[in-house]
Amino acid sequence: MKKNILIGIGILFVGILIGGLSFYTLGKITGHQGAYLSYPITPGVPHQIIETSKAFSEIVNAVSPAVVNISTTKVLKRDTDSFFDDPFFDFFKPFHDLRIPKKWKEQSLGSGVVVSSDGYIITNNHVVEKSDEIKVTLLDKRTFKGKIVGADPKTDIAILKIDASNLPTIPWGDSDNLQVGEFVLAIGNPYGLSHTVTMGIISAVGRANVGVADYEDFIQTDAAINPGNSGGPLVNIKGELIGINTAIFSRTGGYQGIGFAVPSNMVRPIMSQLIQKGRITRGWLGVTIQELTPELSQKFGLEKSTGALVSDVAKGSPADKAGIIRGDIILEFNGREVKDVGNLRNMVAQSKVGSEVSIKISRSGKEYTLRLVIAELPREIAEAVPSNLSDDTEAEAFTGMGVMSLTKEIAKQLGLKKDEKGVVVVKVEPASPADESGIKKGDVIKEIDRKPVENLEDFNRIVSNLNKNETILLFITRGDKKFYVTLKAS
Numbered sequence: 001m002k003k004n005i006l007i008g009i010g011i012l013f014v015g016i017l018i019g020g021l022s023f024y025t026l027g028k029i030t031g032h033q034g035a036y037l038s039y040p041i042t043p044g045v046p047h048q049i050i051e052t053s054k055a056f057s058e059i060v061n062a063v064s065p066a067v068v069n070i071s072t073t074k075v076l077k078r079d080t081d082s083f084f085d086d087p088f089f090d091f092f093k094p095f096h097d098l099r100i101p102k103k104w105k106e107q108s109l110g111s112g113v114v115v116s117s118d119g120y121i122i123t124n125n126h127v128v129e130k131s132d133e134i135k136v137t138l139l140d141k142r143t144f145k146g147k148i149v150g151a152d153p154k155t156d157i158a159i160l161k162i163d164a165s166n167l168p169t170i171p172w173g174d175s176d177n178l179q180v181g182e183f184v185l186a187i188g189n190p191y192g193l194s195h196t197v198t199m200g201i202i203s204a205v206g207r208a209n210v211g212v213a214d215y216e217d218f219i220q221t222d223a224a225i226n227p228g229n230s231g232g233p234l235v236n237i238k239g240e241l242i243g244i245n246t247a248i249f250s251r252t253g254g255y256q257g258i259g260f261a262v263p264s265n266m267v268r269p270i271m272s273q274l275i276q277k278g279r280i281t282r283g284w285l286g287v288t289i290q291e292l293t294p295e296l297s298q299k300f301g302l303e304k305s306t307g308a309l310v311s312d313v314a315k316g317s318p319a320d321k322a323g324i325i326r327g328d329i330i331l332e333f334n335g336r337e338v339k340d341v342g343n344l345r346n347m348v349a350q351s352k353v354g355s356e357v358s359i360k361i362s363r364s365g366k367e368y369t370l371r372l373v374i375a376e377l378p379r380e381i382a383e384a385v386p387s388n389l390s391d392d393t394e395a396e397a398f399t400g401m402g403v404m405s406l407t408k409e410i411a412k413q414l415g416l417k418k419d420e421k422g423v424v425v426v427k428v429e430p431a432s433p434a435d436e437s438g439i440k441k442g443d444v445i446k447e448i449d450r451k452p453v454e455n456l457e458d459f460n461r462i463v464s465n466l467n468k469n470e471t472i473l474l475f476i477t478r479g480d481k482k483f484y485v486t487l488k489a490s
């Protein structure tokens with residue numbers, strides 16, 4: 001029995017000895033020294049990731065000094081005919097808390113970016129408009145009084161000037177070369193949190209019809225942009241200014257992954273004009289244009305819906321002198337493809353007044369190249385709002401709408417010339433083809449499938465020859481606007 005115990009102890013000792021030697025040998029092979037592993041273990045981060053992180057930090061360090069905090073103050077006044085100004089309330093004068101102040105200050109915050117060492121700053125027009133006082137704070141906490149050099153509400157860009165020198169700036173980038181998916185950084189003062197940096201990618205380029213400004217060609221990004229970021233820079237991985245953060249799409253008022261920035265190539269010429277002239281001059285062709293839908297493209301014999309359809313030409317305008325007529329489709333502007341109405345509008349507006357350009361058009365299935373000289377955009381004429389038409393008229397039913405001949409009295413009511421010809425829409429049935437095509441009461445139909453319509457007789461004659469469910473092309477006048485629509489005949 002004693003012998004067996006001694007043998008067991010010996011076997012246990014030999015096992016411990018072998019296990020220790022094995023652990024020591026394994027440690028030598030794997031590089032771990034000592035009997036225990038050290039915690040925490042440092043992860044093996046690839047060198048490329050470490051260098052990328054450092055690169056982003058270097059971009060922020062280089063760009064941040066040129067980003068400023070903009071604080072504005074507006075003095076608001078209430079109407080002096082306030083209810084509380086009634087003499088009856090003189091009795092309560094000792095209790096001043098009951099009276100609403102006649103003046104009070106409203107403060108707001110935004111961002112800006114220094115683009116010249118002598119103190120010129122770019123921001124958004126909506127950040128500084130109607131401000132009584134503008135305070136600009138730099139990264140080093142220095143504060144200056146800002147002065148508005150000029151503003152362009154149509155692009156929501158404004159230029160400020162502060163009395164300073166040797167300021168850090170951001171180099172300009174080329175926004176025309178941006179690619180969807182590129183990394184970008186947004187820097188600003190969201191909710192007053194100075195010099196906040198967010199990172200994302202370019203989600204889309206050439207965004208228009210956002211409803212923020214008259215001229216839109218936005219860069220869309222998912223870099224977090226919140227209230228207070230407006231006017232701050234959007235930069236690429238080279239630390240170059242590629243856009244001015246302007247707006248967000250949000251149902252809550254905060255970040256939801258969709259932000260918009262005015263591209264640098266749109267901002268730069270606006271800045272130059274505002275500094276040099278104090279105002280903006282834009283190019284003008286003298287055409288009214290509309291989007292090409294698949295239905296319109298088919299009616300005009302096009303294979304794809306790119307380009308801009310000319311729905312009217314101003315007399316004596318550059319387009320008129322060059323021979324452009326209603327129904328032409330503008331395909332190219334100065335060698336650049338016209339993608340849509342917004343794209344053409346921006347290219348024309350940014351063209352130098354007096355410069356000669358080439359325009360490629362499609363007319364009746366054939367392509368032509370014309371040359372014209374860009375003129376300056378004239379002052380806009382306010383759109384007249386026509387009065388409501390009476391319904392007690394006899395109308396001819398057609399695809400869910402009723403029409404009647406355009407009389408002198410109705411033409412006057414609609415703000416048209418007395419000798420204007422056509423038929424006026426007096427009724428549109430809800431959910432009808434006419435309603436779905438966007439036709440409204442008061443529209444004047446001038447053509448059906450390129451055939452002139454001067455009165456109800458012309459209208460009925462043309463309509464009677466149409467096939468059921470045939471898609472037809474209408475040319476319509478609405479106030480001072482002229483455009484084409486398509487709808488199915490019934």
